[in-house]
Amino acid sequence: MPKLGIRGQKLELTSVYKAGPCYCYRRRLRQTSKQQEGSQSTNVEFAKPRAGRRNAAVALGLEPGPHGSCGESDVPALVCGCCVVWCHRRNSRNWHDQQVTHKNTMPSIAVVGAGVVGLTTATLLQDALPGTPVTLLADKFLQDTTSDGAAGIYRPGLQFQGPSPEVTRRWLEDSYKYFKDILHSGEPEVTGVKTVSGFHFSSQYSNIVFNPFLKMILEEYRPCTQDELDFYGYKYGTFMTTILTECRRFLPYLTEKFKSRGGVVLERRLQSLEELAGDFDVACNCSGFGARDLCGDLSVTPIRGQVFKVRAPWVKHFYYVDYDTYILPGFDLLTLGGTRQFDSYSSEVCRHDAAAIWERCTQVLPSLRNGEVVRQWVGWRPYRPSVRVERETMTFPSKKTLEVVHNYGHGGYGVMTAPGTSINAVKLVVDYLASRKAKL
Numbered sequence: 149m150p151k152l153g154i155r156g157q158k159l160e161l162t163s164v165y166k167a168g169p170c171y172c173y174r175r176r177l178r179q180t181s182k183q184q185e186g187s188q189s190t191n192v193e194f195a196k197p198r199a200g201r202r203n204a205a206v207a208l209g210l211e212p213g214p215h216g217s218c219g220e221s222d223v224p225a226l227v228c229g230c231c232v233v234w235c236h237r238r239n240s241r242n243w244h245d246q247q248v249t250h251k252n253t254m255p256s257i258a259v260v261g262a263g264v265v266g267l268t269t270a271t272l273l274q275d276a277l278p279g280t281p282v283t284l285l286a287d288k289f290l291q292d293t294t295s296d297g298a299a300g301i302y303r304p305g306l307q308f309q310g311p312s313p314e315v316t317r318r319w320l321e322d323s324y325k326y327f328k329d330i331l332h333s334g335e336p337e338v339t340g341v342k343t344v345s346g347f348h349f350s351s352q353y354s355n356i357v358f359n360p361f362l363k364m365i366l367e368e369y370r371p372c373t374q375d376e377l378d379f380y381g382y383k384y385g386t387f388m389t390t391i392l393t394e395c396r397r398f399l400p401y402l403t404e405k406f407k408s409r410g411g412v413v414l415e416r417r418l419q420s421l422e423e424l425a426g427d428f429d430v431a432c433n434c435s436g437f438g439a440r441d442l443c444g445d446l447s448v449t450p451i452r453g454q455v456f457k458v459r460a461p462w463v464k465h466f467y468y469v470d471y472d473t474y475i476l477p478g479f480d481l482l483t484l485g486g487t488r489q490f491d492s493y494s495s496e497v498c499r500h501d502a503a504a505i506w507e508r509c510t511q512v513l514p515s516l517r518n519g520e521v522v523r524q525w526v527g528w529r530p531y532r533p534s535v536r537v538e539r540e541t542m543t544f545p546s547k548k549t550l551e552v553v554h555n556y557g558h559g560g561y562g563v564m565t566a567p568g569t570s571i572n573a574v575k576l577v578v579d580y581l582a583s584r585k586a587k588l
């Protein structure tokens with residue numbers, strides 16, 4: 149992963165480069181000419197990309213590759229993460245090398261955080277603002293994030309709160325639709341998104357097995373039959389089919405999507421959001437638990453969760469039972485949990501928690517004893533009484549200012565609700581940029 153200072157990168161990019169075709173353009177024009185078959189408007193010969201240009205991009209720490217987010221102006225002098233500068237003459241039969249200077253008038257956007265919330269926000273920004281350079285900064289990626297260990301089931305608890313019931317509902321509905329769209333596109337093995345059916349049982353409380361959010365959103369959500377309750381030995385229960393998003397696949401899928409469309413990824417720990425002031429027009433703060441320090445937001449509290457990851461491919465359904473006991477089948481492994489320890493800052497596996505989880509889960513499904521324990525994991529759910537999605541003009545002691553759109557505090561529900569809150573956050577960015585443009 150390239151480690152670049154943001155300022156350094158900007159300086160470099162204002163240099164003059166030999167321009168030429170970029171993969172993105174070549175790809176896009178191919179599509180266009182296919183769409184317009186028979187018409188004479190687009191007929192382009194595609195030159196092979198030049199190794200020199202590619203190397204120049206690599207030297208800058210940028211990764212060349214196909215993307216689809218460049219503008220289509222006649223004399224583009226844009227910079228994206230996959231090519232340096234390119235020039236294109238419409239209706240020409242050839243690409244022309246030409247000296248152009250980078251004069252990027254596009255706003256530049258930073259996203260802080262490479263967990264599920266940051267990556268979802270970053271890719272949705274690319275959808276909403278094609279061609280706008282988006283830079284993702286984080287100190288932890290993929291398997292080092294909290295998102296990686298989450299089971300990723302879409303089953304919002306009633307503690308999941310936005311600023312109002314209407315907003316909460318919209319986030320949940322938008323998220324479900326987002327995942328359903330991914331499901332319908334196929335490739336669950338690549339995206340990590342699949343459907344899963346299962347039970348929520350209780351021997352103690354009838355109301356705890358009923359979830360109004362799920363009743364409202366899921367296509368299949370019903371009380372258990374008496375046969376099902378007798379078979380498993382519980383008094384109350386519901387059966388449902390929902391969506392599970394496994395971040396071990398979903399994060400690489402989003403990262404690839406982001407990079408392939410020109411997104412730049414930087415490994416960097418921020419001590420303060422002030423470090424972005426002056427370099428970016430707007431920053432999306434998707435730092436999860438990190439927001440506690442980055443924004444001094446003491447309402448962000450860890451809810452410690454410990455789980456087993458177990459190989460037991462014969463288990464196909466999920467089970468939620470009393471005392472925070474759950475068994476959730478992912479693609480290759482089950483997640484067995486759990487604990488929900490409020491304001492607990494231990495990130496070590498606790499053997500007492502492990503013993504209790506194992507005992508409770510094997511009581512539900514005795515066959516788990518034959519499963520292979522692959523690993524144990526501890527994560528902190530970044531809880532906040534209300535998830536924070538809002539815009540703020542931050543002013544720092546140096547008097548610098550930065551426009552920030554916050555998107556953090558998803559607690560135990562960040563995988564399933566990342567799309568809904570991120571759609572909201574992206575709208576705040578788009579509205580801000582539009583209002584700024586209107587003032588100019």
Ligand SMILES: Cc1cc2nc3c(=O)[nH]c(=O)nc-3n(C[C@H](O)[C@H](O)[C@H](O)COP(=O)(O)OP(=O)(O)OC[C@H]3O[C@@H](n4cnc5c(N)ncnc54)[C@H](O)[C@@H]3O)c2cc1C
Pocket residue numbers: 260261262263264265266285286287288289293294295296297298299300301302416417418419434435436437438439442452453454455485486526527528529530556557558559560561562563564565
């Ligand atoms: C045991 C357990 C089970 C769970 N199960 C589920 C589930 O079934 N379904 C569900 O929806 N959710 C579940 N969750 C919750 C889910 O994991 C979180 O809500 C989600 O991962 C939060 O995502 P995030 O992107 O906000 O945070 P993270 O994944 O923690 O990512 C934060 C990012 O911000 C970066 N960052 C932070 N501070 C800085 C800084 N100063 N400088 C640079 N970068 C910074 C980090 O490096 C990281 O890249 C579970 C959580 C746990 C612990």
